[in-house]
Amino acid sequence: MIGQLKGTSPPFLHTFCSYLHQPRGNSTISSTRGAWEEVGMIRVVADTSRDAALIADAIGGAAHVMHGSGRFAAGDPQVECVVLGCRSPIPPGRLDLARAIKRQVPWAPVIFVTDPAPDVAEWLGESGVSDVVWFDDVQTELRSRVEVQFKNAALFAFAGEIEGSTLPPALRSALAHSLRAATDRPVRNVKELAEVLRRSPVTLSQSFRKNTDSEATLSGFLGALVILRAHQLRSSGLSWKVAGPRLGFTRPTLHAKSKKWPGLKLKELLRTPRRSLLATFASDFLEPLLNGPDRTGPAQHPGSPTDPMPTP
Structure with missing residues (x-):
């Protein structure tokens, strides 16, 4: 949902x-x-x-x-x-x-x-x-x-949370890079991500599957980021015909990706608030990663929710 x-x-x-x-x-x-x-x-x-x-x-x-x-x-x-x-x-x-x-x-x-x-x-x-x-x-x-x-605060916050987690270092770097890249031009596929980070695409994909508590894949994670950016561009007033080439995809390809995640046609996607898509992304991808099978939860961050704020 x-x-x-x-x-x-x-x-x-x-x-x-x-x-x-x-x-x-x-x-x-x-x-x-x-x-x-x-x-x-x-x-x-x-x-x-x-x-x-x-x-x-x-x-x-x-x-x-x-x-x-x-x-x-x-x-x-x-x-x-x-x-x-x-x-x-x-x-x-x-x-x-x-x-x-x-x-x-x-x-x-x-x-x-x-x-x-x-x-x-x-x-x-x-x-x-x-x-x-x-x-x-x-x-x-x-x-x-x-x-x-x-426009981009959520993805930057997600990247920071991944970097502070107990995920393997190479996977942390790959996911954080992908999240930040999605604020402009998302990584298109696992091969492109592996080339940028000089890693094996097979190793990255296997690491993702090993460390997630769901059936999600690295390819699906990257595809969802493409859809989040496409939704942002379309909501800003650009047509799908213009937004697609900016991301390196045709309109039919974007439609197919949207049907895969979050399971909507492009017309339905456009009517969906961005904050709802972000919450779904967190649920489908971040939650299973941070609650992975070999971890008890995300790494502890400095400070505490009850820490007093300094006086300006």
């Missing part, structure tokens, strides 16, 4: 799919041709109320300004993005805050708004921040940057 988890899932998947199934409110972020899907909550944390208002105004009605300590409920499924506003020089506490946010809501991209400064690139690399926007460009660039992050 589309968008349903089966059996006992790792805590991350339960929380993430809870997020995917949250009903969306009447967001003011919308556009024609599906450029913006419905979104939930964008948290805004800034040093001053003036900066917070500037950021919130640029985002629109989905923005929720946080006052006081800026604490986040652990795994709050309504939080879909966090925007941190901080004038230069950046205090060390902001680095701790960004890291803590990634522990609490690992699927939510964190966008940093600040002044141009030499230390920003280094700070970005250490904190796990998804993107940086200058205060001078907030009105013209922030909204589009948030849109980009929304």
Whole structure:
């Protein structure tokens, strides 16, 4: 069934799919041709109320300004993005805050708004921040940057969860690479993946089957990622005739892949919300991998759901 988890899932998947199934409110972020899907909550944390208002105004009605300590409920499924506003020089506490946010809501991209400064690139690399926007460009660039992050946050979060798992190193690398590639041009098949990683396609396929608690295959995993990207391109306004060649497939081939996973015709696929497809993907592929036959569950990650958030 589309968008349903089966059996006992790792805590991350339960929380993430809870997020995917949250009903969306009447967001003011919308556009024609599906450029913006419905979104939930964008948290805004800034040093001053003036900066917070500037950021919130640029985002629109989905923005929720946080006052006081800026604490986040652990795994709050309504939080879909966090925007941190901080004038230069950046205090060390902001680095701790960004890291803590990634522990609490690992699927939510964190966008940093600040002044141009030499230390920003280094700070970005250490904190796990998804993107940086200058205060001078907030009105013209922030909204589009948030849109980009929304589109790909789930796959990046899935890749991070795979990398933190107890799967064999070669398989972890292959799956994480495939998930990140699917945000632009997905890996088309097992042979292509093996060539990129300089591995044997047979070995990769066998490793996948050995480490999954289902009948899923590596070829099916890659095919599902192609369909997720095709759905994204079609929802953005491109025709199947245009979207197909971008992915290296004809429309009939995409139709056949969609019939295989998630079992829908292309017309039915287009009517299916992206978050439902992501939940189905997690259920069909990630859950069996993270609950594989030779493991007790995913590796432990730093931090705890009850860790207090640093004070901004």
